[in-house]
Amino acid sequence: MVTVRLWGSLAELVDGKREIEITATNLRELLEGLGEAYPALKPQISRGVSVAIDGRIYNDTWATPINETSEVVLLNRLVGG
Amino acid sequence: MSQIHVKTIINGDASEFLCAADETLLDVLRDRLDLTGSKEGCASGDCGACSVTMDGRLVCACLVLGAEADGTEITTIEGMATGENLHPLQQAFLDHAALQCGICTPGFLVAAKSLLERNPDPTEEETRYWLAGNLCRCTGYDKIVRAVLDAAKIMRETA
Amino acid sequence: MKARLHPNEGVIAMQFQSPLSVEDAVAFLADDQNARILSGGTDLLVRLRLGHIAPSKIVDIKKIEGMRSITREDGGFRIGAAVSGAEMNENHDLYLAWPGVVEAAGLIGSTQIQGRATIVGNLCNAGPAADSVPALVAASATARIAGPSGVRDVLVQDIPIAPGQTSLKIGELVTSIFLPAQPVNGSDAYLRFIPRTEMDIAVVGCGVSLKLDSAGTVVQARVALGAVAPTVLLVENAAEILIGTQLDDDALSALAEASSSVANPIDDKRGTIAFRKDVSGVLTCRAAKIAYSRAKGTVK
């Protein structure tokens, strides 16, 4: 099980829970798991999110490993300029 | 549509062209003579990217009509190096990394050359005020001013 | 975008004339109210490119004899209509006599603009914020006008009558500006306020010319403001306030008050009414002090 931290306004879609549990060993399983376990998050996930894993930000690489103790934080999809 | 026949000398070479009355010298240089080194940043004399000299006077090519160039001598960025030898200012801009995107560089080089022809030993402030008509958005002007002052020193030493 | 359509031939192409004499220029202008005079071109070409004007004909006056010369006349100077700001700044005698007027001409635009822009173009463009006009008005300069009905001299302040409008009639052009002899113990100064240090149109402009007696007391004073009214503004009671003083603090605060109150500016993208009124007073005093110190410097 991995603990995923949601940002404030996203938590409001899952009745205020800032941290939720998901079974996932990599980024793909995490994103798909979130959508299935919490359908209210699906619109935002399809629009795109960034995921901070142990302080480093990942966007797309499905195979990115996530282990039990990883700090996993969901973020808006980051763009630059 | 009657066009105007204009005879000039550009970078030392005789150059004749036809142009419409409302065509600017910048339009002529870029669209008729393939001298695309002078750039259009604003077409209103506010950015200096089209700086050329006309009869020795630093001007914006976008604020001169092609017809007004008749009988004048024009120098553009393309005339600044002599053969393979860069002008000391061109070399100084490279040495000091005084350019990033480079769209304003031709205008700065022509303007700085005109400055050093009049004032071989300008202060930093004199240099900044002379070049105030050349806008740059990448560098913050620091390295450009250092390059001009450095080139001025080299040119004084080798004059 | 104005496009002047000819019934069958599409857009009429603009003509370009460069007459060699004033008479020829007047002839080209007289029969065509859509003709435009080209001297430095640094205003005209911007409006042409933006499509705000669609002239039928451009009359370039730069090849007319005398237009590009600065000559001495009755102790003063006659400045041809095609003399650029850069050329004025390179004329040492002119600078010694009228530093304020030369400064004002030198502030119009960048170095590149200075290579072309003329004070006659600046005057006839009739922009409320024209830099050279307050200094010329303070110096009691006159403009020589040539036209179908001959030649006449007019005070510079009578040329602009509204933003973009002059008192010139069809077929008339300004051929030169005359700066009278600078009186002994006299000098002038011009300051303007701009948000940057270069490249802006004046938010407020102020020209001051003073004449002192041998003791350094003001005997003559003219103060003119730019960018605070539809046209250049003479601060009428400036002479009354300054004459008889050596610019002590009371005189200066009275001058500042007079300048601020006569200013009649608008709010626009360059400044607010309150700002222009405040800064009119501040600039007038600063320009007056410079003119005074210059005039004092010349006291024999």
Place this chain on the structure above:
Amino acid sequence: MPKDEFTPRTFSVVGTRPLRPDGIDKVTGRARYGADISAPGMLTGMVLRSPHAHARICSIDTSVAAAMPGVKAVITRADFPVHPENNGTADVLDNCMADKKALYDGHAVAAVAASSRRAALDALATIKVVYEVLPHVLDVDEAMKLDAPILHKGRKQEGVPADVSDNVLTRTEYGHGDPEIGFQMADLVIERQFKTAATHQGYIEPHSCLATLGSDGQGDLWVCTQGHYMARNTCAEILGLDSGCLRVTPSEIGGGFGGKTTVFLEPTALLLSQKSGRPVKMTMTREEVFRASGPTASTSIDIKIGMTKDGTITAAKGDYRYQNGAYEAMNGTLGAMTGFAPYDLDHVNTVGWDVVTNRPKAAAYRAPGAPMAAFAVESVIDELAYKLGLDPIEVRLKNAAREGTKSAYGPTYPAIGLEATLKAAKSHPHWSAPLGENQGRGVACGFWFNFGGDTCVSLMVNPDGTVSLSEGNPDIGGSRAAMSMMAAEELGIPMERVRTIIADTAALGQNEVTDGSRVTFAVGLATIKAARHAIQIMVERAAMTWGIDPEAVEWVDGAAQPAGPNAGKHPPMSLAEIAAIASNTGGPISGHFEVNAEGAGVSFGTHIADTEVDPETGAVKIIRYTVFQDAGKAVHPSFVEGQLQGGAVQGIGWALNEEYIYGKDGTLQNAGFLDYRIPVASDLPMIDTAILEIPNPGHPYGVRGVGETGIVPPLAAVANSVSRAAGVRMTSLPMSPPKVLAALKKM
């Protein structure tokens, strides 16, 4: 996937200051930018733009224009073949050519292609558009009100409350702890409202492209852009083309800063070309660049911070309301995430709003959203320090985020360089230099994420031992030099023997846009990996000629040499020697690397600004300016300095004089460089820089992106300096003289 871990090392090429290989073209005027090429039979394209801020388009009559001499094609939105499903691309199309409504002054409504500029302009003048003018809204707070004129229906995303108008597209909340508890623990709480005006990136090169598109869907596009793959994919989706049939070649780019990370003219030029059967060149006038390209957001921000007497921040709250022009963007969200990012906070809450108004579609502008947020946060921290009599740098050091700090936007920081920049600033002579009359000193911190994204590099070893490197990211600030340096470092050959070019879309795989300070990081990573791939092949070729196992060969100082006990005595084979016999040992040698680079490090900066305020006119002059920024590893220090100086001066312009000024009728009043006042050379002193190198664990050389952080601190640094010089807190940008004088008069 093996991490690209940083391993401490020394460098021979990286870190030096070689001359830029592409510099000679730029100083001789030979370099080709967007508007510098033409083609046989080329037409000129021009756009007709709405004069109204908000209007329904009832009808467009182009019949007169179509019949005019010299006019070869006229198009409106009806001519665009496809309606893209993707919301983002549909917005881009609508911005390139209005459909039912014109949403801002300057919005494109029609376009023509004609034999000359004059003919095109005259044709535009004959197009009759019947508008039904609608009420408009320009201000973010006004646009949020329920009775505000509405631009789009049904674009509100989940989580946006019902008590704000449909113009509010997103609401995003970040933070942890409970600020209300934190505020109770504070000795002083300050709450302030801040406003910043919209600004423009100000690149000197207007948008320009030359498009050729056949009826068969085969096309070529030459364009100044920050991302030619983005341009290809977006144009293909908008025009219903196969993207593989559209080859996009990037010109030299005359500045971008985020403003050229999208398309404005390109789909229109391609369609005009297809309809006229001729190449079409389109170049924006400067007026069009201001009215109708992508300025950044204007903002309305409320900040509340509590602090104890000893300078500890106990609670921080921020409400960031951003308007992004007529379409969706996320500047407000990014502002909310970055505002408190430099600080270690127990109780923090930030809300970001993204709102639409009748203004041009906002594009990114160097760390989009962050500079305005930093202006607000760093101003309140400065005021707290001032009122508690504390040193502003000490206060920031006391609260500075470090490795292990839980950031205000959620993740725990790895190794970061904020503290280093603050300490460098504190010990720098600038911080303790004396100040004159009417002068003040301001300090501020700034932060930006960086990121990686799709990246492809091909590195070819030529028969003569030189190397040709192809990358897919337009180079504004000297990244070609940086790539040649990193390749040379890995290959062990002089940098001069490596030429780096920006390849067109037919030569490499998909590449992310040049933005997000990603190029030196991600393209550099790919360059290093491509070089290592080529080295692996060369090692195998050398082993083959020596008849030994490749495992027994290593690459040292630009040559393969035997290593290990049973490798045998063979003289080293240099890269050139291996290259010369490549066709004998298997064929041409090249290294490739394609990746979606992840794990970019963040970059922190601290700036010190000294200003002098004229108390009689409110004019502000910059007296001294110093930038301290963490680059991880400065590959080419001169170009890193250039990024810091350029970012600082853009920030100074934003703080002092730059703003979009709209009239009551909703039209832009200052669409030109005369009255949109970017800093000129005589406005500024030299911009001093100090580069710090706290290695980024996610890059072999420790490189961090540096391109964007430089613009984040200056708005606040200058505002704090002016506020101390003038003795009055300035809470609205720009701090133009009329505003400063009015604030002085109110004291």
